[in-house]
Amino acid sequence: MVDLFDNGTPEAEQGNAPRPLADRLRPQTLAEVIGQRQVIGPDAPLTVMLEAGSLGSIIFWGPPGTGKTTIARLLAHETNLHFVQISAIFSGVADLKKVFETARQRRRTGQGTLLFVDEIHRFNKAQQDGFLPHMEDGTILLVGATTENPSFELNAALLSRAQVLVLERLSFEDLERLAQRGEEALGRPLPLEPAAREALLGMADGDGRAFLNLFEQVAAWKVKAPLTPEELAKRLMRRAAKYDKNGDEHYNLISALHKSVRGSDPDAALYWFARMLEGGEDPRFLARRITRMAIEDIGMADPQAQTICLDAWQVYERLGSPEGELALSQALIYLALAPKSNAGYAAYKQARAAARKTGSAMPPKHILNAPTRLMEEQGYGKGYDYDHNAEDGFSGQNYFPDGMKRPDFYQPVERGFERDLRKRLEYFEKLRIKRAEGRED
Structure with missing residues (x-):
C-alpha cells in the first residue's frame, strides 16, 4: 500500500473532514521535532550524516508515537528525495516490484527515492532480501521502522547495509512541550488543573501521537472550571500501558525485575x-x-x-x-x-563444562560397587574407605576420574550462610591434605 502522501496531497486535504491535531502539528523541519535528541540533536548520527551529505539507509527502532514516520518524511524533504511510504502489513511482492520499478524510472529523471517501510519486521526473510539489490544500486534509500528488536527480526544482510537508530518514548518534558504547541494552535489552554494535566501526560505513556489524540478530546470538552485528576479520570478512560507479553517488552521488564x-x-x-x-x-x-x-x-x-x-x-x-x-x-x-551469592550457580556451570570436556571418563574403581566376581577381580571397590569408619567421618579419598586434576568448582562467598559453608570446605580441605600426607608416609 503506497502512502497517500506519495502524490503530494495529504489525505486530510482531499476531503472536507477536519485535520486531526496530530497532523496539523506535524513538524515541517527536523529542528521542530520534539524529543529524539540522541538521533537528530547536535552531533547526533542523523545530523552528522546530513551535514556530510552522506545519508545512508536507516532502521528506526522504537515504540509507537515516537516520530519514526515524521523523521523519515523530513529526511526526504531535507535531501530532496521523493518520499514513498508502504506498510509491510498491507504490502506484498507485487507492491514492492511496483515501488522499485517506479523508483527506477524516477531515478532516470534525476530524482532519488526515499522508501519508508513501516513495520518492516513484518516482511519475511525472502522479502527483506528483495530490498538489497535496490539499496546497493542506489534505486532506493531505505528507511525502515520497527517496534521489534532488529537483531531478531531483520536479516543480517539487511542490517549490515543500514544503520540502526533507536528512538525513545517521549519524556514528560517532551509531552509538555507538545501540549504547549497544541494550546498555541488551538488558541486556548487545556481546562485542567496542574495535577490533572500531569495525569494526562502520564496517560500517554510516552506516545506523542496518542497524547495529541487525548489532548484533542480534552480540548473539545465544555467545562465551567478546570478539571481535577478525579474528574479527568471519570471522563477519559486511561490508556493501557504498552506491554507485549511475547515481545521485547516482556523480556526487557523481566530483566529489569531480575536485576x-x-x-x-x-x-x-x-x-x-x-x-x-x-x-x-x-x-x-x-x-x-x-x-x-x-x-x-x-x-x-x-x-x-x-x-x-x-x-x-x-x-x-x-x-x-x-x-x-x-x-x-x-x-x-x-x-x-537476602544475602546474595551465585557461587552455586557458577559451580554448576563449571561442572557442566568439565563434564563435556572429560567425556566418558570412568569413576575411580575404588568407589565402584562390585556385585559380580568378575568386577571384583577387576578391582571394583578395592581400597574404598567407608567414611563413617574414618576419623572425623572423612576419608579424604579421590572421587574424580583417575588422572583428572581436582577442580574447585564451588567457591562460597563471605555472605550469609555461605560463610559457614566456606569454613566447612576449608575444614575438609585441611583433612584431605592431612589424609593424603598420611597415605604418602
Missing part, C-alpha cells in the same frame, strides 16, 4: 513486578522466574529463600489473583534483601 532483585532494591523489584502484572503478565510465569532468582542469585547464602519462593508460588495457586500476587510480592522483598 533489581540482584541489586538488593526491593522498591525497584516491586515496581517492575507491578508493571508486568498491570500489562497482563501471567503471575505463574513470574512465580517461576522469582524462584529461579532465589536459586541463581541467592543460592546457599540463604537456603530458606528457595523455600519461601515455592511457598509463595503455592499460595498463589491456592488463592489466585489478586490475593496470591501479594504472596509473590513478599517473596520478592525477601529475595531483594
Whole structure:
C-alpha cells in the first residue's frame, strides 16, 4: 500500500473532514521535532550524516508515537528525495516490484527515492532480501521502522547495509512541550488543573501521537472550571500501558525485575513486578522466574529463600489473583534483601563444562560397587574407605576420574550462610591434605 502522501496531497486535504491535531502539528523541519535528541540533536548520527551529505539507509527502532514516520518524511524533504511510504502489513511482492520499478524510472529523471517501510519486521526473510539489490544500486534509500528488536527480526544482510537508530518514548518534558504547541494552535489552554494535566501526560505513556489524540478530546470538552485528576479520570478512560507479553517488552521488564532483585532494591523489584502484572503478565510465569532468582542469585547464602519462593508460588495457586500476587510480592522483598551469592550457580556451570570436556571418563574403581566376581577381580571397590569408619567421618579419598586434576568448582562467598559453608570446605580441605600426607608416609 503506497502512502497517500506519495502524490503530494495529504489525505486530510482531499476531503472536507477536519485535520486531526496530530497532523496539523506535524513538524515541517527536523529542528521542530520534539524529543529524539540522541538521533537528530547536535552531533547526533542523523545530523552528522546530513551535514556530510552522506545519508545512508536507516532502521528506526522504537515504540509507537515516537516520530519514526515524521523523521523519515523530513529526511526526504531535507535531501530532496521523493518520499514513498508502504506498510509491510498491507504490502506484498507485487507492491514492492511496483515501488522499485517506479523508483527506477524516477531515478532516470534525476530524482532519488526515499522508501519508508513501516513495520518492516513484518516482511519475511525472502522479502527483506528483495530490498538489497535496490539499496546497493542506489534505486532506493531505505528507511525502515520497527517496534521489534532488529537483531531478531531483520536479516543480517539487511542490517549490515543500514544503520540502526533507536528512538525513545517521549519524556514528560517532551509531552509538555507538545501540549504547549497544541494550546498555541488551538488558541486556548487545556481546562485542567496542574495535577490533572500531569495525569494526562502520564496517560500517554510516552506516545506523542496518542497524547495529541487525548489532548484533542480534552480540548473539545465544555467545562465551567478546570478539571481535577478525579474528574479527568471519570471522563477519559486511561490508556493501557504498552506491554507485549511475547515481545521485547516482556523480556526487557523481566530483566529489569531480575536485576533489581540482584541489586538488593526491593522498591525497584516491586515496581517492575507491578508493571508486568498491570500489562497482563501471567503471575505463574513470574512465580517461576522469582524462584529461579532465589536459586541463581541467592543460592546457599540463604537456603530458606528457595523455600519461601515455592511457598509463595503455592499460595498463589491456592488463592489466585489478586490475593496470591501479594504472596509473590513478599517473596520478592525477601529475595531483594537476602544475602546474595551465585557461587552455586557458577559451580554448576563449571561442572557442566568439565563434564563435556572429560567425556566418558570412568569413576575411580575404588568407589565402584562390585556385585559380580568378575568386577571384583577387576578391582571394583578395592581400597574404598567407608567414611563413617574414618576419623572425623572423612576419608579424604579421590572421587574424580583417575588422572583428572581436582577442580574447585564451588567457591562460597563471605555472605550469609555461605560463610559457614566456606569454613566447612576449608575444614575438609585441611583433612584431605592431612589424609593424603598420611597415605604418602
